[in-house]
Amino acid sequence: xxxxxxAAVPRTRLxxxxxPELRVMPAxxxxxxxxxxxxxxxxxxxxxxGSLPATRRANGRVATIAVxxxxxxxPVFVGDLLSFYAEIVKVGNTSITVCVEVYAERNRLQxxxxxxTEAQLTYVATGPDRKPRQLPPLDSLISHE
Numbered sequence: 001x002x003x004x005x006x007a008a009v010p011r012t013r014l015x016x017x018x019x020p021e022l023r024v025m026p027a028x029x030x031x032x033x034x035x036x037x038x039x040x041x042x043x044x045x046x047x048x049x050g051s052l053p054a055t056r057r058a059n060g061r062v063a064t065i066a067v068x069x070x071x072x073x074x075p076v077f078v079g080d081l082l083s084f085y086a087e088i089v090k091v092g093n094t095s096i097t098v099c100v101e102v103y104a105e106r107n108r109l110q111x112x113x114x115x116x117t118e119a120q121l122t123y124v125a126t127g128p129d130r131k132p133r134q135l136p137p138l139d140s141l142i143s144h145e
Contacts, residue, residue, distance in 0.1 A: 020083040049084035058125035080104040
């Protein structure tokens with residue numbers, strides 16, 4: 001019988017050529033009494049990681065308007081080093097959709113890496129009044145030297 005303790009977990013590597021938006025290690029206060037990290041804590045970290053490229057693209061404030069999908073692929077444990085990779089996949093007039101993938105380095109050994117979560121979130125650019133605003137043209141965000 002396959003149990004969580006002896007189930008084969010697909011091993012992978014951290015994405016090559018990409019920098020994580022966020023790296024964090026969950027603490028005991030982020031987990032239940034069995035050492036499993038709360039899904040809500042992971043969701044909050046995914047939201048932070050996804051908001052970073054959205055904020056850069058919006059050149060200012062953004063607000064989360066939708067969690068389009070969220071999949072917990074493997075459990076996360078206290079002591080795992082989590083790396084959050086975020087990539088913009090769609091840009092609208094006021095909205096930005098971001099895909100976030102989360103990898104865990106188990107036992108602090110980079111050789112033992114598993115993909116634990118993947119999600120897609122949509123953010124909307126907001127002005128000082130916190131109402132939606134148009135995204136700036138992409139070329140206005142690129143430095144011309």
